[in-house]
Amino acid sequence: MAETPFSVQPVGAPGEQHAGLRERKKVATRKALGVAAMRLAIDRGLENVLVEDIAEAAGVSARTFNNYFGSKYEAICALGFDRAIRIGTALLERPADEPLWDAIMAAVMSEYGSADRALGEEWMAGIRMVTGTPALRGEYLKVQAMTQSSLADAIAVRAQLGPGAAMFPRVLAAAVTAALQAALEAWLHADPPTALAPVIRRSLRQLADGMMQVLPPAPAPQAGDSG
Amino acid sequence: MAETPFSVQPVGAPGEQHAGLRERKKVATRKALGVAAMRLAIDRGLENVLVEDIAEAAGVSARTFNNYFGSKYEAICALGFDRAIRIGTALLERPADEPLWDAIMAAVMSEYGSADRALGEEWMAGIRMVTGTPALRGEYLKVQAMTQSSLADAIAVRAQLGPGAAMFPRVLAAAVTAALQAALEAWLHADPPTALAPVIRRSLRQLADGMMQVLPPAPAPQAGDSG
DNA sequence: CGGCAAATTTGCGCGGCCCGCAAATTGAGG
DNA sequence: CCTCAATTTGCGGGCCGCGCAAATTTGCCG
Numbered sequence: 215m216a217e218t219p220f221s222v223q224p225v226g227a228p229g230e231q232h233a234g235l236r237e238r239k240k241v242a243t244r245k246a247l248g249v250a251a252m253r254l255a256i257d258r259g260l261e262n263v264l265v266e267d268i269a270e271a272a273g274v275s276a277r278t279f280n281n282y283f284g285s286k287y288e289a290i291c292a293l294g295f296d297r298a299i300r301i302g303t304a305l306l307e308r309p310a311d312e313p314l315w316d317a318i319m320a321a322v323m324s325e326y327g328s329a330d331r332a333l334g335e336e337w338m339a340g341i342r343m344v345t346g347t348p349a350l351r352g353e354y355l356k357v358q359a360m361t362q363s364s365l366a367d368a369i370a371v372r373a374q375l376g377p378g379a380a381m382f383p384r385v386l387a388a389a390v391t392a393a394l395q396a397a398l399e400a401w402l403h404a405d406p407p408t409a410l411a412p413v414i415r416r417s418l419r420q421l422a423d424g425m426m427q428v429l430p431p432a433p434a435p436q437a438g439d440s441g
Numbered sequence: 442m443a444e445t446p447f448s449v450q451p452v453g454a455p456g457e458q459h460a461g462l463r464e465r466k467k468v469a470t471r472k473a474l475g476v477a478a479m480r481l482a483i484d485r486g487l488e489n490v491l492v493e494d495i496a497e498a499a500g501v502s503a504r505t506f507n508n509y510f511g512s513k514y515e516a517i518c519a520l521g522f523d524r525a526i527r528i529g530t531a532l533l534e535r536p537a538d539e540p541l542w543d544a545i546m547a548a549v550m551s552e553y554g555s556a557d558r559a560l561g562e563e564w565m566a567g568i569r570m571v572t573g574t575p576a577l578r579g580e581y582l583k584v585q586a587m588t589q590s591s592l593a594d595a596i597a598v599r600a601q602l603g604p605g606a607a608m609f610p611r612v613l614a615a616a617v618t619a620a621l622q623a624a625l626e627a628w629l630h631a632d633p634p635t636a637l638a639p640v641i642r643r644s645l646r647q648l649a650d651g652m653m654q655v656l657p658p659a660p661a662p663q664a665g666d667s668g
Numbered sequence: 669c670g671g672c673a674a675a676t677t678t679g680c681g682c683g684g685c686c687c688g689c690a691a692a693t694t695g696a697g698g
Numbered sequence: 699c700c701t702c703a704a705t706t707t708g709c710g711g712g713c714c715g716c717g718c719a720a721a722t723t724t725g726c727c728g
Contacts, residue, residue, distance in 0.1 A: 385651075392616075492684080
């Protein structure tokens, strides 16, 4: 099987190298289904793809497809879902003494930094379909929600805060996700097509500049108030 | 038919009083379907409710149900969806000279401020089901997304910003929505049950305190750059 | 290697959903 | 009353999601 430029790791722990043939096959099947679903939907049109087609393209039965995904929409967004999880783990793996904003920037760019020119056409068509097709909206929102919660969890681990700031990781993660989303849309509609990475970098830096004043490097819960 | 404590206005403009029997009937049917779906799902269990049941409870045919909603999940979340829209319009209707944070607080409380003890059991059961049932997750995320974009649009209208801050309304709306969501969850899991309004107020005020430093009351585009 | 237990895949079948279509019904306006 | 447009309704069909049980594959131990 040819190497694809998408995720290799499953949803689980990031460090697991070897987990037996069973696990590796399951991961491979999941990825094959996700890639097949995405590819078929892109060049055939979403509503002209049956679950049966995706299963066939991945070399499994239609029944097995539904052992992995609850719908074809879920399969199409599976790659994005896994990426959302990797962003969080990437943030956790940044050096602990790195400033939070730099770490967030690095974690995000680890997923979006080189996806730009490498895949080109197909990547862009995929993003366009996933964000622009009404039938996929629910699933795409799940991807965004996962990005948010994954980021929030990692932020909470990095910067342990006073009890009055329990809400902070979620709010910051929501802001970062919103900025990332805005960057993606700006890139999609850029009339002279441009590179994605700088757009995201600018977007996140702008957010960071605006919020830096709120975030002193030391964990100082100013409005300390029990929840 | 008895007065229900939910929305009366449709999705459309807020001021329209009279629009002919046709329009009023459509609005009534939509609301009847939404309420019936919610009520049936609450006390019978989501998977024990067929589209047919909802339609019957609302006094229309099953086929008509699908003229209004694309799925029973959509019907169940329709009330929340309409509320999301009303929050944005409420923000637009606040006095123009009111500080932004006060206006946001007022707009949010106009929807969540009195919903607490008025409906009691049913309201809480509904929130619990909508936020806790996996099958409803996609639809609920659409409600959140609508809250976000509705707020963002209103914020953009109120505080006209320099071109360097085009992202600001969306980020602020995302932060507000995240804080609101956190408040709802805290309220849901409060062991001695408590009133909802104060929880939301505290949550939004905490967010405002943290962000106030970013938002000087005067629109001062720091990166002064025209057109 | 041989063989057993657990996990996974697969075919089958059913109930339900979603939607296009055309006929019937209902509101709007002369 | 009569006409037109909007809405509702029944019908039919394709597809989906899933429970079930048989068949296959994998892990493991002697």
